[in-house]
Amino acid sequence: MSVGAIAMMVIAMVIVWGGLAGAVALLRRHPDRPGEDAEPDS
Amino acid sequence: MPQQPREQWATRAGFLMAAIGSAIGLGNIWRFPYIAYDNGGGAFLLPYLIALLTAGIPLLILEYTIGHRFRGSPPRAFRRMSGPTEAIGWWQVAICFVIATYYAVIIAWAVRFVGFSIGRQWGDDPEAFLNEEFLQVAEGPGMVSSYVAGVAWPLVGVWACTLLVLAFGVQRGIERANKVFIPLLAALFVLLVVRALFLPGAAAGLDAFFTPDWSAVLDGSVWVAAYGQIFFSLSIGFGIMITYASYLRRRADLTGSALVAGFANSSFELLAGIGVFAALGFMAASSGIALDEVVESGIGLAFVAFPQIISAIPAGAALFGVLFFGSLVVAGFSSLVSIVQVIVAAVQDRTGLRRVPAVLTVGGATALVSVALFPTREGLYLLDVADHFINQYGVALAGLVAVVVVAWVLRRLPALQAHADATSAVVLGRWWRIALGLITPVVLGWMMWDSLATELGENYGDYPTRFLVIAGWGLALGAIVISALISLIPWKRGMDTGTDAAAGSEPGVPGKGGR
Numbered sequence: 039m040s041v042g043a044i045a046m047m048v049i050a051m052v053i054v055w056g057g058l059a060g061a062v063a064l065l066r067r068h069p070d071r072p073g074e075d076a077e078p079d080s
Numbered sequence: 081m082p083q084q085p086r087e088q089w090a091t092r093a094g095f096l097m098a099a100i101g102s103a104i105g106l107g108n109i110w111r112f113p114y115i116a117y118d119n120g121g122g123a124f125l126l127p128y129l130i131a132l133l134t135a136g137i138p139l140l141i142l143e144y145t146i147g148h149r150f151r152g153s154p155p156r157a158f159r160r161m162s163g164p165t166e167a168i169g170w171w172q173v174a175i176c177f178v179i180a181t182y183y184a185v186i187i188a189w190a191v192r193f194v195g196f197s198i199g200r201q202w203g204d205d206p207e208a209f210l211n212e213e214f215l216q217v218a219e220g221p222g223m224v225s226s227y228v229a230g231v232a233w234p235l236v237g238v239w240a241c242t243l244l245v246l247a248f249g250v251q252r253g254i255e256r257a258n259k260v261f262i263p264l265l266a267a268l269f270v271l272l273v274v275r276a277l278f279l280p281g282a283a284a285g286l287d288a289f290f291t292p293d294w295s296a297v298l299d300g301s302v303w304v305a306a307y308g309q310i311f312f313s314l315s316i317g318f319g320i321m322i323t324y325a326s327y328l329r330r331r332a333d334l335t336g337s338a339l340v341a342g343f344a345n346s347s348f349e350l351l352a353g354i355g356v357f358a359a360l361g362f363m364a365a366s367s368g369i370a371l372d373e374v375v376e377s378g379i380g381l382a383f384v385a386f387p388q389i390i391s392a393i394p395a396g397a398a399l400f401g402v403l404f405f406g407s408l409v410v411a412g413f414s415s416l417v418s419i420v421q422v423i424v425a426a427v428q429d430r431t432g433l434r435r436v437p438a439v440l441t442v443g444g445a446t447a448l449v450s451v452a453l454f455p456t457r458e459g460l461y462l463l464d465v466a467d468h469f470i471n472q473y474g475v476a477l478a479g480l481v482a483v484v485v486v487a488w489v490l491r492r493l494p495a496l497q498a499h500a501d502a503t504s505a506v507v508l509g510r511w512w513r514i515a516l517g518l519i520t521p522v523v524l525g526w527m528m529w530d531s532l533a534t535e536l537g538e539n540y541g542d543y544p545t546r547f548l549v550i551a552g553w554g555l556a557l558g559a560i561v562i563s564a565l566i567s568l569i570p571w572k573r574g575m576d577t578g579t580d581a582a583a584g585s586e587p588g589v590p591g592k593g594g595r
Contacts, residue, residue: 039283043290046122050290050350053129058347061339068333068505070092 084434086151087250089327094255096340099324101258101414102315103345104265106186106382109411112309112349113356114377117289119305120296127297127306132346135523136310138515139479140338141508142486143316145500147325148334153425154319155567157326162490168482169426170563172319175474176422178555179318181450182463183416184242188235188455189214189383190408197390197401206387211460221461221547224453232455238413239447245417246424247439250327254421258414265410269348272403273355275396276362285361288371289353304530307523312471314345315415317479319422326425335504356381359389366392382408420446430571461543462551468540469552472531474559480524487517 039047089095116124150157154169192214196202202209211217216228245253276282296302315321325334363385364371376385382404390401420443427433427442454463487493493513501507539548 039287040291042292043122043287046125046290046292047286047354050122050125053125054343054346054350058340058343061336061343064505065092065333065336065340068336070329070331070333 084428084432087327087435088329089255090251091255092329092332092337094251094259095324095328095332096337096344097258097262098254098414098418099321099337099341100344101261101265102320102324102418103313103341103415104262104348104411105313105315105415106183106408106412107313108345108349109352109356109408110378110381112313113289113353114375114381115305115309116353117357117375119302120293120299121288122290122292123294123296124302124306125292127303128309128346131303131306131310131523132342134511134515135307135520136314136316137338137342138512139311139316139483139520140314140321140342141335141500141512142483142496142516143319143321144325144328144334144338145496146486147322148328148332148503149496149499151326153323153326153422153429155426156429157322159571161486161492165485165490167564167567168478168485169319169322170566171474171478171481171560172317172322173423173426174559174563175318175470175478176320176419177446177449178466178470178474178559180416180419180423180446182454182466183412183419184238184447184450185231185235185454185459185463186379187409187412187416188231188238190405190412191234191238192230193383193387193405194402194409196387197405198398200387200391200397200401202387202391204391206391207384209387210383215460216457217460218457221465221543221551222458224456224458226457228455228457228459231459232451235451235455236447238416239443239450241413242416242420243439243443243447246421246443247436249435254417257417261410261414265407265414268403268407268410269351269355272400272407273351273358275400275403276355276358279358279362279393281361281363281365282358283361284365285357285359285371286354288361288375289357301530304523304527308476308527311476311479311524311527313349314342315418317475317482318419319426320418323422323425324418331503333504334500335506335508339506360385363389363392432572461547464541465543465548465551466555469548469556470559472528472535473553473556476524476527476531477556480521480528483516483520483524487513487521493517 089098116128119127146157146161150160152160154172155166156169158169159166196214214228214230218225245257247253248256311317325332328334360371360374363369364374367374367388374385386404387401390397390404393400423442423446424435424438428435428438431438433441453459486496493516497508497512539545540552543552
């Protein structure tokens with residue numbers, strides 16, 4: 039593989055998979071509050 | 081008929097699994113790798129990521145917010161936002177109906193190919209096997225002449241499984257199934273990619289996939305391709321995310337969930353690109369053909385190129401085939417469940433039917449149309465044209481109309497932003513309104529113009545005009561007309577209101593205080 043291809047592969051992995059890891063970490067830091075459910079439709 | 085209490089996801093993880101399962105479908109595996117390769121390789125990453133952040137994730141947040149705030153399937157959610165927009169919701173339901181009828185057929189093919197992989201039953205010519213032996217494709221499009229039992233029976237099985245999952249409901253059906261599907265899909269695909277990476281020629285395939293052609297970044301069509309890929313792969317524009325978000329608890333983190341679902345979808349696409357191009361690199365090396373001549377997308381990639389690759393693999397060929405077609409089945413099935421759920425939810429909201437009768441009647445009717453039209457000798461032509469027209473002039477056009485109506489006609493973006501901000505850790509800024517009010521309509525409008533210009537210049541797929549008018553334009557326009565007519569039927573008192581309708585009257589989450 040060329041240097042350019044390896045660089046783009048690593049950058050893609052870091053941004054996309056890193057973005058997923060960051061988004062999951064962010065969500066885990068803010069859990070939904072239990073017991074605050076929606077009322078029934080009617 | 082009294083309204084039933086609205087179902088709810090048991091856990092946030094359950095909702096996320098279902099949303100990710102819906103977004104990850106066949107297009108992630110067979111469309112993204114080709115689109116990226118054909119539009120600048122590694123350089124495609126730049127417009128792709130910008131499209132994800134300026135259109136994909138903002139649209140996901142919009143759909144989650146509409147579903148969560150107005151607590152309904154698309155017709156009810158749009159009606160609660162503004163009465164006359166109910167037709168947009170029915171349009172999305174009609175699109176789901178059309179897509180479900182042919183999407184199930186491709187899953188049925190993949191089910192059969194799991195079995196074919198074990199003995200490499202396609203022999204030396206997978207293309208002839210697919211068209212002549214398996215699908216028994218007719219000479220040209222036309223009326224249904226005869227059924228193909230080898231497709232019809234697995235299709236009946238796919239529909240039976242889909243309706244079974246849906247009959248168990250949101251928590252016990254969709255949520256439980258996706259909690260199995262997503263880890264299973266991840267495991268199957270990681271194994272597939274690892275095996276592909278150890279094939280001779282894999283590095284050359286990855287080199288072709290990731291080598292950047294920076295001149296592509298200056299090409300407008302590459303940007304349209306990037307926005308198109310994001311739009312079509314995230315399951316946005318046809319009401320799935322509105323429906324799924326309507327089952328969320330009151331204090332669900334909408335923006336955070338959209339970030340996770342959007343990046344999860346792209347993460348899988350990147351993995352698919354690596355796996356597919358490693359395999360194509362091997363195919364090019366083993367056949368002595370240049371890689372640009374073996375690159376394909378869609379049905380040709382999955383059911384012709386991959387069987388060739390599987391046949392050429394020196395060890396573990398059957399396992400590789402089972403992993404690939406098994407991944408297609410799981411990815412497609414979780415998406416199909418979400419598509420049919422939109423139709424079921426819309427009818428439940430509209431009529432007050434309980435879940436099982438709604439699944440049996442509405443899901444059954446969808447299955448019936450699917451089984452009647454597609455496992456036939458003419459089915460492939462119908463599938464190709466229906467897919468093209470319902471995506472271009474259904475999904476994309478409905479998405480464009482919905483965004484323009486919400487942003488510019490109703491001017492509801494500030495209120496929806498306030499609702500999302502009231503429940504989410506990440507606060508949306510002005511960028512969100514700019515992305516939805518300006519960038520998304522301009523890009524979708526450009527895509528529509530571009531597509532129409534091509535359409536009017538030459539017949540899609542060189543099909544006869546009469547066939548395109550009936551099966552293509554007729555289908556796309558029929559969805560609009562039927563939706564408009566259904567929206568004119570008056571609702572019974574109380575079916576479109578209730579305590580959750582009141583939830584839509586004020587920004588934020590009423591009655592629960594601030595964060």
